[in-house]
Amino acid sequence: MRVGGAMTRRRGGGVYEALILVISMGCAGGSGPRGHASAPGEPTPSRIEEARSRVLSLTIEETIEAAEEVALLRGAAEAAPESQVPADVLALASRLSPRALPAPAARPGMTESFTFDGYRRGWLARLPAAHALLTPAYADGKIYLGGGFSSSAFFAYDARSGQPLWSVAAPAGGPSAAVIEDDKVVFNTESCTIYAIDAHTGRRVWERWLGDPLMSQPAVYDGMVYSGHVIDARSPGRIRPGSTGWGAGGGRRYGFTALRMRDGRPRWTRPIDADVMNAPVVDGGSIYFSTMDGDVYRLDRRNGRVRWHEEVGATSAPWLHDDEVHVTVGEREEASRERTLVLGQRRGEVLRHFDAVDAPFLAARADAGGVRGGWSYEGSRPTVRAGRMYQTIGNEVQARNMNGDLLWRRAYTEDASTRPASSPAVVGSQLIFGTREGHLYGLDVDTGLTAWAWDVGEPIAAQPTVAHGWVYASTTQGGVYGVEVADPTLDGWHMWGGSATHNGLTTGTTPPLEYTGRPSEGTMRLDDEPNLGELGGFPIQSTDVHVSVTGFVAHVRVQQTFGNPYERPVEGSYLFPVPEGAAVDGMEIRSGERVVRAEIQPVGARGDAGDSANERAVLVQERPDVFRQTVRDIPPSDAVQITLEYTQVLRYEDGAYHFAFPLRAGPRYRRAGAGEINPPGTPLEEELEATDPRPDTVRLTVDADLGAELSDVETPHHEVDVERRGRRAHISLAEQARPDRDFALRLAVGSERPEVAVVAK
Structure with a gap:
């Protein structure tokens, strides 16, 4: 069946054979080459009668079903009415141009934090190699992703700070995007193997050879893992293998396998005609997926039986909504174009199709660029939320109702030489996607107007992830951005397609215990993971504070000294919790003979967080009440002395001015004792109890001249001399x-x- 440029072939018994004859004979110009488009036409009466006569040889039950199918397909072959396209096809940048995200440069293997748009937080993690990255996955306050097609490593980062938590070797190479379920991170690798990793520790739980190559990611549902793969001599299922090794097509055989989530043991494997595109999609008792050949399958989730299989020229993974399957299909006869096709979930019949859009970048198949191209393929996948379909297609982002009528459309680029945008994440009131031009957009789902737009300076090809008010986007140059764009209610798109089934939001999660980045005192942390036996930070040795109060304004000078327990050059970050509304006046860092003075810039200004060449550094206001300073190239064993000065207005309440200084002790690092070890990434720390003596010395003095008579001095928590x-x-x-x-x-x-008094200084 060929409808609106999509050819459909139904697999099964004689009834399907008769139906194919009914429709294919009715299409103008014959069947044509596979994957090419032709306009829908009306089947001729003689052809329909011929098909009906063949149906008479079937059973009565099969004939009734066939007659219903003929009626459905006759309607599907009729041309869809043209929808009224809104006249205001605006460029997104015409109303709100993307602003440069003020992220500092990050070296390979490092993370840099920054603030933007007032006091919103952000971070950039640079992976060890500048490979194109796939969609990050989120769970329990962590971000997970592989290192790229040529990488053999998989990484976990803290979702709020971007600091690396662990990495694990994936020797088969080319980790896919991951799904997370039951505290396990599951991903394929390009060269043959599927892995399940403990989400908390990075420990490998199980692995299973599937076939070489693997170009899609798995799906997880109800204790089972599902994945497509090449069939080779080591694949599960006892299916006769075809060609194996590098490349795609060329005599290879393919399978689809279900494995137990608990231990990776295969439950069933079924042959399919080509490798899976993007990922399988799970809904209740069925599994749906598109293949690199452009076919769409529905399998029974219990046993893998093929319920239907349609050749439609698919160029995206399917999206399931109510009883429908929405999938993008390609047309390549006169010009390359794409459109959305809607199939019935039960039988795969064509229900309707939407307007076609120019797509000059469209290749003959998703893996036309070889295994690397198939592994990184994104497609213009439709997303249906609240009765509307959203899609980045061609050089536009569109919203349609379920009849296919355009509600709004926005153009985001003039360059359509390559697929210009990722598929969108649709969460709450926003539609979020990235572009090859390096722009990250958030649009209002009702109007298409730009809510926010940021330029990250690197191409974004993979779908972003959205979790608890943060957007996480990977780039084609090995970067991962975490940006705080909204409050925590903007949540649920935690992996590609939203969830482990790839077809909607992840629900029922809570934000991580808020790592505010605000220490309880001045703190100096190690920026990378400690080696075996090393401390996780710089032990504080002394704190000297002098406060000068003049009128209702306090000027505070803090000098803190930190021991350096490392026998190698390291980098650290100094964080200090200033009172909200305080203004930092200056900062100086001393390490051995070296003196670095901080340069204070407005919030959001670009700047390097440390520059040992000119002995200047940029002091970053990470949030309203926290300042951060990166200290680089700290020589082995050299103590670090930091002097910070700030000014604040004192709070006046009940006839008194109030001043507070942060002295609550944070965790103290300690070395391992006899029989103890420090595993990498888990420094030994201990909390000080209220009765414990502080291991560091604290000296604090206040000189106060309020310009009026001082009637009383009170310090409720400490003994003082006045x-x-x-x-x-x-x-x-x-x-x-x-x-x-x-x-x-x-x-x-x-x-x-x-x-009345006058105070001058």
């Missing part, structure tokens, strides 16, 4: 600072009669 000199006071700690309390100071002023 020297009064008229309206001035000198206050100093009289005891070692407690590990479980911040320093709090209340300066009461005023008398029963009004006073």
Whole structure:
């Protein structure tokens, strides 16, 4: 059957053979070469009668079903009415141009944090090699992805900070995009093997050879894993192998296998005609997928039986909605074009098709570029949410109702020489996608208007991930961006296609325990993973604080010294929790003979977080109450001394000015004792109890001149010495600072009669 440029062949018994004759004879110009388009036509009465006469030889039950099918297909062969295309086909940049995302340059294997758009957080992780990356996967506050087609490694990052958590070898190479279910990360590798990894530790749970090559990602549902693959001598299922090794097509045989999630043991394998495109899609008792040949399959999930198989020239994975299958198909007769075709889920019959869109980048098949091309293929997959279909197709992003009528359309590029955009993630009120021009867009789903747009400076070809207000996008140059674009309610698109079934949102998850990036005191952390036996950060040795209060303004000078336990050059990050609304005046870093002075820039300004060549560094305001400074090239064993100055306005309440300084002790790093070891990535730390002595020294003094009589000085958590000199006071700690309390100071002023004073400094 060929409808709107899509040829359909139904597999099965004689009834399907008769139906093929009914429709294929009715298409103008004959059957034509496979995958080429022709306009839908009306079947001639003589051909229909001929087919009906052949149906008479079938059983009564089969004849009734065939007659229903003929009626359905006659309607499907009629030309769809032209929809009214909205006149305002706008370029997305015409109303809101993408702004440059102020991400610092990150070296291979490193992560850099930044702030943007006020105080929103972001990070850029640069993988060890500059390979094109696939869609990241999210679960439980972590981001997971492979290192690229030529990589043999798979990585996990903290979703809020972008810091690496673990990596695991994938010796077969070319890890696919991953799915996460039951605390396991499951992914294929290009050269033959599927892996299940413990999501928390990176430990390999099981692996199974499927066939070489593998170009798609798996799906997971109800304790089972599903994947397509080449059939070779080691594949499950006892199916006679075809050609094996590098490449696609050329006499190879293909299969589709179900494995137990618990241990990777195969349950069934069924032969299919080509490798799976993108990923299989699971819905209840059925599995649907497109193949590199352009066919669409429906399999019984219990035993793999083929329920139907249609040749439609598919160029995307299918999307399932209600009783329908939405899939993009290609036309290549006069010009390359794509359109959405809607099939019935039960029998695969064509229900309707939408307007075609120019697609000059369309190749003969998804893996026309070889295994690498098939492995990274994205396609213009439709996404249906709340009764609307959204799609990046051609050089446009479109929204349609279920009849195919255009609701809005926006153009995002003039260059259509290659597929210009990823397929979208549709979450809440936003449609989010990336482009080859390096733009990351968030559009309003109702109007198509741009809610936000950022230029990351690198091409984005893979679908982004959206989790708890953050968008995660990978690039074709080995970069992964995490950007905080909204509140945590924008959530649910946690992997390619949204979930482990690749057909909708991941639900029922909670945001990670908020890593705010705000330490309880000045802290210096190691930027990379500690080696075996090393500490996870720089132990604090001393804190000296001097506060000068003039009127209602406090100027604070903090000097902290950190020990350096490393016998190798390292990099670290200093974080300090300033009061919200405070203004940092300056910062100086000393390590041995080296002195680095920070350059303070406005929030969102670009800049390198450290520059040892000119001995300047950029102090980054990571959020309203946290400043971060990267310290690079710290020589072995050299202590690090950091001096920070800031100014704040004191809070006035109940006749007194209030000042607080962060002194609550964070975890203290310690070395392993007898019989203990430090596994990589898990530094030994211990929390200080309220009665524990602090291992570091703290000295704090306050000189206050409020311009009025000071009636009382109160420090509820610490003993202090107070020297009064008229309206001035000198206050100093009289005891070692407690590990479980911040320093709090209340300066009461005023008398029963009004006073006027002038304070100058």
